[in-house]
Amino acid sequence: MSQLAAVHQRKTRNGWNVRKRAYFSAAGAALLLAAIGIGSWLLGSAGLSVQLDNRNLPPTLAHLFGTDWLGRDMLSRTVKGLALSIQVGMLGAACSVIIAAVMGLMAATLGKTADRIITWLIDVFLSVPHLVMLILIAFVCGGGLKGVAIGIMLTHWPSLARLIRAEALQLMSAEYVLVSRKLGKSSYWVATRHLAPHLLPQLLVGFLLLFPHAVLHEAAVTFLGLGMSPHQPAIGIILSESMRYLSTGMWWLAVFPGLGLLATVRAFDKLGHYLRQLVDPRNAHL
Amino acid sequence: MINGIMVFAGKKLIRLAALLASVSIITFALVAMSPIDPVQSYIGADVMRVGAEQRQEIAAYWGLDRPFPERFIKWTSALLQGDMGTSMIYREPVTHVIAERFMHSALLMAFAWLLSGVIGFIAGVAAAMRKDSWLDRLIKSYCYTLASTPSFWIGLLLMMIFAVWLGWLPVGMGVPAGVLAENVTWADRLRHMVMPVLTLSVVGIAPIALHTRQKLIDVMDSDFILFAKARGERGLGLLLRHGLRNIALPAITLQFASFGELFGGAVLAEQVFSYPGLGQATVEAGLRGDVPLLMGLVLCSTLFVFTGNALADYFYRMVDPRLRYRKEERA
Numbered sequence: 001m002s003q004l005a006a007v008h009q010r011k012t013r014n015g016w017n018v019r020k021r022a023y024f025s026a027a028g029a030a031l032l033l034a035a036i037g038i039g040s041w042l043l044g045s046a047g048l049s050v051q052l053d054n055r056n057l058p059p060t061l062a063h064l065f066g067t068d069w070l071g072r073d074m075l076s077r078t079v080k081g082l083a084l085s086i087q088v089g090m091l092g093a094a095c096s097v098i099i100a101a102v103m104g105l106m107a108a109t110l111g112k113t114a115d116r117i118i119t120w121l122i123d124v125f126l127s128v129p130h131l132v133m134l135i136l137i138a139f140v141c142g143g144g145l146k147g148v149a150i151g152i153m154l155t156h157w158p159s160l161a162r163l164i165r166a167e168a169l170q171l172m173s174a175e176y177v178l179v180s181r182k183l184g185k186s187s188y189w190v191a192t193r194h195l196a197p198h199l200l201p202q203l204l205v206g207f208l209l210l211f212p213h214a215v216l217h218e219a220a221v222t223f224l225g226l227g228m229s230p231h232q233p234a235i236g237i238i239l240s241e242s243m244r245y246l247s248t249g250m251w252w253l254a255v256f257p258g259l260g261l262l263a264t265v266r267a268f269d270k271l272g273h274y275l276r277q278l279v280d281p282r283n284a285h286l
Numbered sequence: 287m288i289n290g291i292m293v294f295a296g297k298k299l300i301r302l303a304a305l306l307a308s309v310s311i312i313t314f315a316l317v318a319m320s321p322i323d324p325v326q327s328y329i330g331a332d333v334m335r336v337g338a339e340q341r342q343e344i345a346a347y348w349g350l351d352r353p354f355p356e357r358f359i360k361w362t363s364a365l366l367q368g369d370m371g372t373s374m375i376y377r378e379p380v381t382h383v384i385a386e387r388f389m390h391s392a393l394l395m396a397f398a399w400l401l402s403g404v405i406g407f408i409a410g411v412a413a414a415m416r417k418d419s420w421l422d423r424l425i426k427s428y429c430y431t432l433a434s435t436p437s438f439w440i441g442l443l444l445m446m447i448f449a450v451w452l453g454w455l456p457v458g459m460g461v462p463a464g465v466l467a468e469n470v471t472w473a474d475r476l477r478h479m480v481m482p483v484l485t486l487s488v489v490g491i492a493p494i495a496l497h498t499r500q501k502l503i504d505v506m507d508s509d510f511i512l513f514a515k516a517r518g519e520r521g522l523g524l525l526l527r528h529g530l531r532n533i534a535l536p537a538i539t540l541q542f543a544s545f546g547e548l549f550g551g552a553v554l555a556e557q558v559f560s561y562p563g564l565g566q567a568t569v570e571a572g573l574r575g576d577v578p579l580l581m582g583l584v585l586c587s588t589l590f591v592f593t594g595n596a597l598a599d600y601f602y603r604m605v606d607p608r609l610r611y612r613k614e615e616r617a
Binding site for chain 2: 123127130132138140212219223251254255258266269270
């Protein structure tokens, strides 16, 4: 009864239901992505070159986000940095979704021993703080883009893998899976033909929810100086460089790149949340 | 009761030992696979002045010329005796470095943890009691925005506002610069701690507030609340008598289980404000290739997170009798 009332109430509040909001947030996220992609293509690398005669300019019409201490245009740097962060985030999130899917399916189909080993692995990975793990992996890989990407892959899968495992275990007792196994189909067949299609929406939502985290963690590791080399325009590097100039009052160095990162992360987070509400009816009140 | 605690603690200790063992094996293997030459990172900028023979001597001094299993066994047996080796960058035993910095970090994290817990809980309750009002929407959008904000950026903004523009608070560091250690007062330390604590708690409020809001809305939907309302209870009385008990303990549990996030946040906040804590040591160790210190810090942070989770578990069992009895029946 109360559930019904809640649904009814939500629909009438501003005439938009979750599905409509999901469409709009998807459109917003796509627009943002396109803007960053096209922006980084249009702006070219002209703004990244050093121009010593317009150093330290506050935001003006010519330089919307101002310029830094070497005269580089902050707008181009921010857009380029966001593009790079998004690429790394996409890669990391996609790989960790794949790892999570494989782990979850293996835990569900390969029997008790495999299940125990995988849950133990999940526990171990969850019990080290993400950032410490990222620092360790970035250090082990010797820094650079590779270290950050591998670190994000290896730190983000456990929570999703746990979810997938639970879902897959539930599916394993469904009748059509039981019949299929009685007919002598292999675990691989069951996992790929019966379980995976069922879990696809979950994985998609998982990807969309992991992606903002991946971007944030990428920025954090780069900010700490363990990520990319200082020549690459990454948001984390821009922000950590700006730290030295903040005390001279150059606020635009930090504010705009951070806002750009926030907007990107928020757009995808929103999209992920709405999609999860559509896919998973248990999250009624989120 | 005492017996129960002992059994619980015993089980947790066994799990902890297994966990620490596996974490140390994994990290040690990772570090051993690393393409970074520890001798090289130890030498650093003095590459030109160090010859091949000296390199070998350095490697022999740190025991780096031995095969991997031997190094691991040596390291483990030393660890069991409470010796984590010597930090390469601080030239001090790792245990000393960690112990000294842990005091700074623990204070910082404790303040931030309490502050974010209390404010987050109150915000969550307020949002749920006034569901769909402007207050609820405000708190919700605050939480969602903060959840997708990089915490170090918040730190930068705070630094810009309070230290650069207003000049109320010092820019960074744990203690004032240029003052002898004996002359540093507690007020100084606290003043230097304000901004890192604020950074950590501003971000930490979001999950606890959202969780509390969700739980309280669920509780408010239930039949016993409907009945209480029918009897004429409402407002604060209704919340205190029927709502609060149901949501307080999940919130406490969540707060204990968030130690991992707290540690990660502390790493970033300490880096922004150059606060001399564990987080800064982790970054330094990672950047300059101090393997013993990094290993020690990984184990230390694992222990920290495990303690949080174990406490969360314990509170849950203490409060929720269903969990306790089901376990006992099965046993």
